[in-house]
Each structure stands twice: as structure tokens, then as C-alpha cells.
Amino acid sequence: MNQYLLSIYQPDGDIPAPEVLEPIVRDLEAVKTEIREAGAWVFGGGLFPPSTATVLRLKGSEVLTTDGPYVEGKEHLGGFTVIQAADLDEALAWGRKVARAITLPIEVRPLQDGSRQ
Template identity: 40%
Template sequence: MRYMMLVYSNEGPDGLAPEEAERIRAGHRTVMEEATRRGVLIGAEPLAPTSTATTVRMQGGKVLVTDGPFAETKEHLAGYYIIECENLDEAIEWAARIPTACQGREGCIEIRPMRWQRAGAEPASVAENTAR
């Protein structure tokens, strides 16, 4: 089963100290190299800062575009991994290896199973997905 692991961290105005940023980058490299070696890594990408985000909403049938993230929070979505795992327990083991940093604590990883499990699978229509 494929799991998406959403990496949340703190995006402070001053950023991380250079040595802390390098420690986290090195940790990500280690996780990605091991997952690649085991053949379970489907994809992983960091995201640009929230200052680059654009939020799109529909209001009264019109598109409303605003700069920035949807909500003001201390933690932000910093990136993701997609890993093929046997079960949730294995996904939790991988998530525990992913480095992240939140103000004074290590951050968090949200794990979600992905709906379409095999390559070439036909995704359900948008209407079917929103009805679920």
C-alpha cells in the first residue's frame, strides 16, 4: 500500500541555524537513500516556503485568489514522501526516521494511505472523490 507522509515543520522568520539545516538535510538524504535501496521510495520533495503559496477559493461562482497559505499556523507543510509499505506499522517506522524541526520540538509527520494503489489505476472521478 502506498502512504503519503506529510512533513510539517516550523517556518520561522530567521530560518534554522546553518548547522541545524544541514543536520535535517543530511537526515532526509539518509532516509531517501535507504528507502531507494529497499525499493520502496515512490517520491519525495521539499516545498518552497509558504510565502510563495497561492490559495484559490470559489466564492459565489467566482475564483478568489489570495497570496499565502490557507491558514496561519506555527507549523507548515514543508514537503512529502510517498513510500510503498506493507501496512501502517511499516509506514510509522519510516515516518519516525524522517527529520523535521518545529519550534522547540522535532515536528510531526502525518501519514495518509493513498487511494489509488497500483500504477495505471484509473482514478475515480472528482465527483466520486468529493462524495467520499
């Protein structure tokens, strides 16, 4: 089985009102349960806002530490799920279910396992 990262791209701004967020959370939990029951779940999690990020950057022989995200944008990585799937088509099927549940863009990307060069 291959592993795939399902990245959730979230718009910057305030958290949606409870009447908007609650059905999304409910639908996402249902998809996560389905992924677990299918044996495809590896791990996942939500992330705090980009303002909580710390960036480490090599400059010469020094590693500089700066607050905040590496890039400025109108959206940011809000969370992720790692799944295992037989192939990209299966991973995309799970990604579509997550996109429908969460109503945000989902990027599906294979993880390198060391055997592919």
C-alpha cells in the same frame, strides 16, 4: 502495495543555522537513500515557504485567487514524501525514521487509490 504520504510539519520562522541544519540534511538523505534501496520510494519534495502559496477558492460561480496560505498557523507543510508500503505499520516505521532524521513532526496518511470507498 499501498501508498502513504509522509508530511513534514515545519515551524514558521528563519531557516536554522548551518551547524544545526547540516546534520539534519545529512541524516534525512541517509533515510531517503534507505527508502530508495528498499524499493519503497515513490516521490517527494520540499516546498517553498507558505508566503509563496496561491489559494483558489470557489465563491458562488467565481473562483477567487488570493496570495498566501489558506490558514494562518505557527507551522506549515514544509515537504513531503510518498512511499509504498505493505501496510500502515510499515509506513509508520518509515515515518519514525524520517522523524528521527529531520527532528520535526511527521504525519503518515494513506493515499486513496480508488479501490477503497
